[in-house]
Ligand SMILES: Nc1ncnc2c1ncn2[C@@H]1O[C@H](COP(=O)(O)OP(=O)(O)OP(=O)(O)O)[C@@H](O)[C@H]1O
């Protein structure tokens with residue numbers, strides 16, 4: 001597939017201008033991340049003396065990473081975060097796509113109302129229900145389990161997922177679904193083998209939107225699962241942030257490490273964003 | 284082995300009646316074409332036959348069996364869509380074989396059915412390609428192949444040629460006609476293209492607003508239209524409707540086909556002025572403006588040197604004229 005920027009349609013001047021803008025934006029967007037990364041490998045004194053400087057032989061100090069890896073159960077926290085994020089993401093995408101397919105595909109009484117009801121969650125922050133959620137989790141005996149977090153995050157991510165995916169599900173060709181029905185595919189097969197692959201780019205977008213707030217959340221881990229065994233990375237890193245003293249080396253190192261899985265997940269999804277297998281389905 | 288019967292078939296979406304009381308008998312092996320203006324319900328009727336749309340009331344029978352609630356895959360039908368509707372993730376072979384595979388047929392049998400259909404449509408070279416790697420015409424042939432592989436009782440086509448360019452359309456049209464001869468299967472075909480309808484059909488069903496206006500062989504509709512709508516819809520260029528009273532006729536309008544009018548320089552006839560001429564080589568279309576009839580199309584065989592603003596007279600062959608009352612109903616006045 002030809003890159004439109006380099007095709008016969010674009011000229012050199014426009015290409016250069018477009019790239020200049022993109023490069024400036026990239027620098028702006030990545031600069032804070034860059035600062036975190038360089039300061040995470042500097043000594044405490046160097047961080048405060050000259051936070052913008054690159055680490056040199058004198059100022060290089062991996063003390064932050066040592067603290068993080070030695071103190072606390074950093075690897076466990078890491079694993080907890082990953083489990084919670086991936087599991088929530090899986091359920092949000094699965095149930096979101098299913099609901100979106102049903103709302104877009106089937107005519108039934110109350111279809112519109114159901115769609116609105118499901119989208120309501122976009123406007124009402126789930127944190128308003130924290131007390132009730134906590135009560136439910138206590139009653140269900142789910143406090144201090146990762147399950148409680150997965151449940152809450154799934155609920156939190158679903159409204160936007162349903163809302164966005166519904167629009168994309170509508171665009172899946174009716175003829176294609178009907179052809180499959182005539183060929184005897186069940187509605188589940190139609191959903192999984194025909195609709196889902198065609199909305200993959202939209203799924204990837206939803207995944208990215210859903211993943212970041214879950215990975216970064218402090219609120220629900222603090223309330224629902226503060227126990228040592230179920231601490232997430234964000235919560236676990238809080239021990240380095242004290243009221244009076246903050247271990248900046250450790251905080252920056254923890255942050256640097258926390259970026260990795262997000263980047264990995266993003267790379268996975270952005271591949272999907274770009275891949276277009278829909279070409280040739282219809283028309 | 285492929286009879287279709289509709290009895291008082293109705294369909295409404297909410298309180299909008301889209302199909303009203305359609306009765307139709309399609310014989311085994313017949314090629315039946317639905318025509319009608321856009322939005323008249325052709326596709327909806329076809330989808331009802333396929334089982335993709337529930338029927339609101341009435342009955343649909345295939346080979347004498349009521350199939351109102353039978354799912355599409357068990358009606359022994361196959362459908363070809365305007366948009367081809369090929370599975371993008373499967374290659375041509377799997378696209379064509381999926382239906383049989385779902386029905387639980389053994390692999391060898393599926394493979395031989397696919398090969399046979401591919402042979403008929405000259406698709407052998409493309410069996411391992413994905414739909415994305417085929418041209419529009421090839422994709423439509425794959426879609427037709429997918430239908431053949433199922434060996435259905437009934438083929439349903441929904442404007443299968445309208446996404447193809449003119450040359451390809453003619454070629455594929457002939458291919459479909461050949462296919463019908465070879466397979467001897469019953470086919471129901473939706474189109475809004477005159478020529479497709481006239482050339483392919485054993486019988487044409489003219490629909491308007493979800494109602495059947497007339498059913499008949501192409502020449503029957505051409506020579507004996509039931510009303511003004513059918514008269515205007517069948518035939519190309521369109522029939523002229525002249526002012527009845529001005530011609531001393533009984534009805535409100537007199538329908539006369541462009542090919543049934545001759546032109547003369549002067550003498551008896553309807554006087555008019557040439558407003559446009561189209562030279563097609565084999566025929567010449569002359570558009571003549573005449574009060575109070577409006578623009579009249581005249582179709583002449585061969586080449587003719589008429590120029591815009593020429594004054595001339597038209598002589599309709601009144602023996603071939605049709606008379607209609609103000610409601611568009613056909614009148615049959617006694618010959619004068
Ligand atoms: N799902 C639906 N809900 C409500 N109305 C519908 C629905 N599907 C079709 N219609 C209406 O039914 C009528 C018939 O539609 P249909 O698609 O059968 O027309 P058509 O004859 O195939 O037209 P075309 O030649 O443009 O394809 C149209 O007026 C359309 O607006």
Ligand SMILES: [Mg+2]
Nearest residue numbers: 325326327441
């Ligand atoms: Mg249609």
